[in-house]
Amino acid sequence: MTEDVAIVGAGAAGSGAAYALRDAPVDVTVFEKSRGVCGRAATRRREGCRYDHGANYVKTDDERVTTLLTDELDADGLVDIEEPVWTFDAEGTIAEGRDADERKLTYADGITGLAKRLFDETDATVHRETRVTEPVREDGRWRLYDADATDLGAFDTLLLTPPAPQTADLLGNANWEHSVRRDIREAVAVVPYRTIVTAVLHYPFEVDWPYYALVNTDKEHDVGWVSREECKDGHVPDGESLLVVQMGGDWSVAHYDDPDAETTAAAADAVATLVDDDRLADPDWTDTQHWRYALPEGGVDDAIEAATDHGLYFAGDWVAGESRVHAALRSGLETGEAIADEV
Ligand SMILES: Cc1cc2nc3c(=O)[nH]c(=O)nc-3n(C[C@H](O)[C@H](O)[C@H](O)COP(=O)(O)OP(=O)(O)OC[C@H]3O[C@@H](n4cnc5c(N)ncnc54)[C@H](O)[C@@H]3O)c2cc1C
Known part of the structure; x- marks a missing residue:
């Protein structure tokens, strides 16, 4: 019999899991609270520009993930960033970096193209702008509800991929009476995160640096x-x-609630000083994004493994213990395969 699998979150982990399940005898339904897919590997469009304002690129540290991007998925539009990353210190001293030979991958249509390409290979149904708020355990299945108490359906298997604090909230709201629930929720809730405020600065002229990034x-x-x-x-x-x-x-923590104009002015001044170019203090348009849960600064402990006996799985960078797109994708692929093995 075909099993129903629900995936909460359409980031690298959620899309990777859907991809790994593409040939399994399962119906996959993905719920994503945002309008777009790919989560923190995010892209925006404005005034003829496209910019990756979350994850900047995918590293090629994981051979399996690299092969997936270069050989298995549609590689049309795959971009290699050729310029290197350099470094700077507290005093603003700039030095040549350490990763000159490292490949840095994204897509011409933006880094969100990764999740789009993964979903393109699947029959998964993706519901955007649908925030799951409450999983209910009933008759050996998981019934999901959104914030309006709309019934989103019942599933044999539930995979949660939001950042750990949001996954902990879902577990906190879960109507699931079992002794392991508290241990699992506590293990997820204590994963620490770094907060990042991103400022986007546009200029009607091109800066001429020998590096891509500092x-x-x-x-x-x-x-x-x-x-x-x-x-x-x-x-x-x-x-x-x-x-x-x-x-x-x-x-980012100290200025998280500052008005956007103050954030972008502070960022522009700091960059102008760092690279010693006064023109950069005056961008012609700007944008911001606040990432409260930007990067997990540790992994989760083994307590979460007990959840699989209850048809409940987790994937994401916080499960992999590495705050990188390739690690989240790998975690999603492996979890998808583990689910496929069970059906
Ligand atoms: C500013 C910044 C810069 C970064 N730079 C890099 C980089 O250069 N290279 C790199 O490799 N990594 C980078 N990272 C890290 C990388 O973005 C993450 O490790 C990776 O994207 C995590 O993927 P994920 O699928 O685990 O989680 P996410 O991308 O967070 O996906 C989880 C998804 O779940 C959705 N969701 C959450 N709650 C619910 C709910 N209740 N119902 C429905 N959907 C829900 C979210 O909207 C999201 O789409 C950066 C991250 C940030 C924030």
Whole structure:
């Protein structure tokens, strides 16, 4: 009999799991609270530009994931960022970086193209703008509800992929009477996260740097990362620059609720000083994004494994213990395969 699988979250982990289940005898339904797919690997479009304002690129540290991107999925539009990443310290001293040979992958249509390509290979039904708020355990299945108490259906297997604090909230709301529930929820709830505020700065001229990005290595600077989207084919029209500035963890926590104009002004001033170019203090348009749960700073313990006996699975960067797209995708692939083995 065909089993019903629900996946909450259409990020790298959720889309990877759906991909791994594409040939299994299951019906897969994905619920995603946002309008778009790919979660924190996010892309926006504005005034002829496209920019990845969350994850900047996919690293090629995992051979299986790299092969998936380059050989299995539609590689049309796959972009290799060729310029290197350099470093800077608390004093703003810039130095050549360590990763000159590392490949950095995204798509001309934006990094969200990864989840789109994964879903394209599946028959999964993806419901966007649908936030799951309550899983209910009844008759050996999982019935899901949204915030309006709309019944989203009952499923044999439930895979949760939101960031750990949001997954812990779902487990907290779960109508599921079992002794393991509390241990699992506690294990998920304690995964620590770094907060990041992102500022996007656009200029009607092109900056001329020998690097794609600068990363702060001592984590003592107000800016954590600054990169040029024009180094990605298809992202920025010629003659323009678009900088993605990720503010440091301490700055982001202290200024999380600042008005957007203050955030972008602070980011622009900091970058202008860092690279010694006064023009950068005055972008012609800006954007922001606040990532309260940006990067897990640790993994989850084994307590979550007890959930599989109850048709409940977890995947994501926090399950992999590494805050990277490739790790989240790998976690989704492996969890999808584990579910396929059970049906
Ligand atoms: C600013 C920033 C920069 C980064 N830079 C890089 C980088 O350069 N390279 C790199 O490899 N990684 C980077 N990362 C990390 C990378 O983005 C993540 O590790 C990866 O995207 C996590 O994927 P995931 O599927 O585990 O989670 P997510 O991408 O968070 O996916 C979870 C999904 O669940 C959805 N969701 C949550 N709750 C619900 C609900 N109740 N109902 C329905 N849907 C729900 C969310 O909307 C989301 O789409 C960065 C992250 C940030 C924030």
